[in-house]
Amino acid sequence: MESSFTDKTVLVTGASRGIGKAIAIAFAEAGAKVLVHYNKNNIAAEETLAELTGNQHKLIQADISDPDSVYEMVEKLSAENGKIDILVNNAGIYEEANMLELSYEEFREYFSNTMNTNLVGVANLSFLVIKEMIGAGGGKIINISSRGAFRGEPFALAYGASKAGMNSFGQSLAVALASKNILVYTIAPGFVETDMTTEILQGTRGDAIKNQSPLHRVARPEEIAKTVIFLASEGTEYMTGCIVDINGASYLRS
Numbered sequence: 001m002e003s004s005f006t007d008k009t010v011l012v013t014g015a016s017r018g019i020g021k022a023i024a025i026a027f028a029e030a031g032a033k034v035l036v037h038y039n040k041n042n043i044a045a046e047e048t049l050a051e052l053t054g055n056q057h058k059l060i061q062a063d064i065s066d067p068d069s070v071y072e073m074v075e076k077l078s079a080e081n082g083k084i085d086i087l088v089n090n091a092g093i094y095e096e097a098n099m100l101e102l103s104y105e106e107f108r109e110y111f112s113n114t115m116n117t118n119l120v121g122v123a124n125l126s127f128l129v130i131k132e133m134i135g136a137g138g139g140k141i142i143n144i145s146s147r148g149a150f151r152g153e154p155f156a157l158a159y160g161a162s163k164a165g166m167n168s169f170g171q172s173l174a175v176a177l178a179s180k181n182i183l184v185y186t187i188a189p190g191f192v193e194t195d196m197t198t199e200i201l202q203g204t205r206g207d208a209i210k211n212q213s214p215l216h217r218v219a220r221p222e223e224i225a226k227t228v229i230f231l232a233s234e235g236t237e238y239m240t241g242c243i244v245d246i247n248g249a250s251y252l253r254s
């Protein structure tokens, strides 16, 4: 198993905070050059950059939900940093809404907002990076999906649908791109301790959510990062197309 990513360039989307930050730190510790992507939170992204081992890393901004912004980011990265060996599609949003209380207009806005970030944005970025990867002889894509794709998301219908779409997109890419030496993996975490979940975990649902797992806790971002590093390592090629659960046995599939 490859333990070092020296000479590898990794684009981690949503690396300003949470899971993406932990992934960026883990790749930097393993010797990679990390392209630390963020959207609005420049200060947090600067903090991530400052915490990375080594000084070869770069910050890059783009709104994943905006096709032009994604295009400009990939153009810039291609011109300034050369090839991207590994793309981690981590950036995402989780919005709750009670469908029964929304007007049709509100529902469309809610649904498209999540879809444009979590699915359409991921597809657009993947499309552009794949073109670059093919030119460079291959690469790896690791998508951060969610347990919600399987379990259902009654409080966040669009989120569950976006992650189910991501699962299918990743599986299709794995088949379509194997001949181009591009391997595609998906990780489906249950609840993870990040800004995305702070309010929920501290609220009335918090204890019940923690007790969904026989470990009586949610995941730490570093636990997701460890699996990303594993999948990005040499020797996992035959796992292409997989969806790896990291949910503390809170939702078991067979």
Ligand SMILES: NC(=O)c1ccc[n+]([C@@H]2O[C@H](COP(=O)([O-])OP(=O)(O)OC[C@H]3O[C@@H](n4cnc5c(N)ncnc54)[C@H](OP(=O)(O)O)[C@@H]3O)[C@@H](O)[C@H]2O)c1
Pocket: 013, 014, 015, 016, 017, 018, 019, 020, 037, 038, 039, 040, 041, 042, 044, 062, 063, 064, 065, 089, 090, 091, 092, 093, 094, 117, 144, 145, 146, 147, 188, 189, 190, 191, 192, 193, 194, 195, 196, 197
């Ligand atoms: N936390 C969980 O329980 C959990 C469980 C399963 C799956 N996941 C998935 O794991 C991924 C990371 O989640 P997290 O918990 O680390 O979230 P988080 O702490 O809320 O951080 C979200 C990250 O995504 C970026 N982002 C959000 N909207 C964006 C947009 N339109 N364009 C570009 N970047 C955008 C944010 O950038 P800025 O900071 O610059 O705004 C931030 O870096 C997400 O895909 C999420 O669905 C999370």
